[in-house]
Amino acid sequence: MTIDLTGKVALVTGGGRGIGRSCVELLARAGADVVVNYRSSEAGAAATVAEIGSAGRRARAIRADVSVADEVEALFGEVQAVWGSLDILVNNAGIIADSLVAAMEPADWDRVLEVNLRGAFLCTRAAMPIMLPRHAGKIVNVASVSALRGGRGQANYAAAKGGLVAFTRACAVELAPKGIQVNAVLPGMITTEMSTRARKRGGERLLETIPSGRFGSPEDVAQAVLFLVSPLADYITGQALAVDGGMTSA
Ligand code: NAP
Numbered sequence: 001m002t003i004d005l006t007g008k009v010a011l012v013t014g015g016g017r018g019i020g021r022s023c024v025e026l027l028a029r030a031g032a033d034v035v036v037n038y039r040s041s042e043a044g045a046a047a048t049v050a051e052i053g054s055a056g057r058r059a060r061a062i063r064a065d066v067s068v069a070d071e072v073e074a075l076f077g078e079v080q081a082v083w084g085s086l087d088i089l090v091n092n093a094g095i096i097a098d099s100l101v102a103a104m105e106p107a108d109w110d111r112v113l114e115v116n117l118r119g120a121f122l123c124t125r126a127a128m129p130i131m132l133p134r135h136a137g138k139i140v141n142v143a144s145v146s147a148l149r150g151g152r153g154q155a156n157y158a159a160a161k162g163g164l165v166a167f168t169r170a171c172a173v174e175l176a177p178k179g180i181q182v183n184a185v186l187p188g189m190i191t192t193e194m195s196t197r198a199r200k201r202g203g204e205r206l207l208e209t210i211p212s213g214r215f216g217s218p219e220d221v222a223q224a225v226l227f228l229v230s231p232l233a234d235y236i237t238g239q240a241l242a243v244d245g246g247m248t249s250a
Helices: 018-029 042-054 069-083 106-134 155-178 193-207 218-229
Strands: 009-012 033-038 059-063 088-091 137-142 180-187 240-243
Touching (some): 009 018, 018 033, 088 106, 106 137, 106 180
Parallel strands (some): 033 059, 088 137
């Protein structure tokens, strides 16, 4: 059975690079038209849109900081005006600002929660006027294994991603009767810019904590997202799926 998303419109936040970009590529390959949100990666978003366009899908890059309510409203307003619908939302945008809790600046605490948690809330809220009248929609929140296990120097990030998983469950319960499924993926150690320092610092010792014996690729995460937004997952909601090579089971 193949996943066919022809005729669906998807929006991926932070879709210009990393895991978000892989999500955009896989969704488009499955037939969806895709809105690529970005904040600073204008060139990456433009390249992604060009790549999708040449494969015959409709795509558009739209800049917005997901933590700013007005910018999110404008983003979804443009989606509504241009596409008239939204079937899939992937809340992928995220940042880290690591430091030990004793030295953590309140500004770094706030910023990490604003982007990773408030951003998902603002985007989910803004998607409602489009999804609710259609009584359909799929939302996937990109959380982290940090929601399950503490990482040194990541109190802000763990709180944000733990909050995002709780937010996912609450939204799932509220929105299931409205035909909208909400799930989360929890990536482990994935080979993107975000984890470069941790992978360099952790080296072989870090690899030994992953039963599969390798770091994950952005595609590994995107494939899980693709499954969760597909009709194959119509009866799955409120779940948090670790994509971590067995890391959190070890
Ligand atoms: P990345 O390469 O650093 O990409 C982060 C993405 O988030 C970029 O596309 C960036 O867009 C976007 N972003 C950041 N702040 C934003 C904002 N205020 N508004 C809109 N977009 C914003 O990291 P990644 O690994 O692909 O991360 C994607 C998601 O996976 C994040 O939620 C991250 O927490 C999660 N995750 C990653 C790992 C990992 O090992 N890599 C593990 C667990 C979870 P611009 O470049 O346009 O600013």
